Amino acid sequence: MIEQIQQAKNWEERYRLLIQAGKNLTQPTENELAHWTEIQGCEVRLWCKISQNLDRTLQLKAYSEARIMNGLLFLLINAVNEKPLDELQQFDITIFFTELGIAQRLSSTRLNGLKQIEQSIKELF
Numbered sequence: 606m607i608e609q610i611q612q613a614k615n616w617e618e619r620y621r622l623l624i625q626a627g628k629n630l631t632q633p634t635e636n637e638l639a640h641w642t643e644i645q646g647c648e649v650r651l652w653c654k655i656s657q658n659l660d661r662t663l664q665l666k667a668y669s670e671a672r673i674m675n676g677l678l679f680l681l682i683n684a685v686n687e688k689p690l691d692e693l694q695q696f697d698i699t700i701f702f703t704e705l706g707i708a709q710r711l712s713s714t715r716l717n718g719l720k721q722i723e724q725s726i727k728e729l730f
Contacts, residue, residue: 607680610705619706620673627675630682633668641666642725647718649674655725662687663726677719680705690729698723 606626613619633641633652641652649671656664663685667678684701685693698719702708708716 607683607705610680610707613706616706616710619710623676623680623707624672625676626679627672627677629679630668630675633666638668641668644718644721646714646721647674648712648714649718651678651718653678653722653725655722655729657690657729658687661690663690663693663729665722665726667722674715674718677702677707677711677715681719681722685726693726694730696723696726 606622610619610622610626613622638652641654644651644653647669649669651667651669651674653665653667658664664687665682665685667682669675669678681698681701685696688696699708699716702711702716702719711719
């Protein structure tokens with residue numbers, strides 16, 4: 606999916622691919638969401654659960670009420686899950702989405718929610 610987004614000819618095609626990607630996220634139950642962290646400062650409701658596996662790799666789960674945000678979350682989850690924490694110290698979410706040709710089109714509040722997830726990941730170190 607990341608490759609398809611990088612190769613998209615225009616924003617409309619990227620947007621469509623993001624919506625499709627978001628459909629890959631499973632909607633958590635109300636009980637699961639109650640145990641996840643709600644991210645503040647995003648224009649939509651956004652939750653995440655970040656944990657560390659026994660082998661010091663990351664496990665991120667996230668969900669939003671917005672389809673486009675779920676697409677962004679799907680990409681982020683695929684970029685960071687099962688990666689060693691020391692490798693993720695250098696991860697920059699803005700650079701990641703810029704390289705995909707997406708960051709330029711994100712509202713500051715949407716990007717803010719994603720940056721808060723990035724900060725939460727870095728707090729694990």
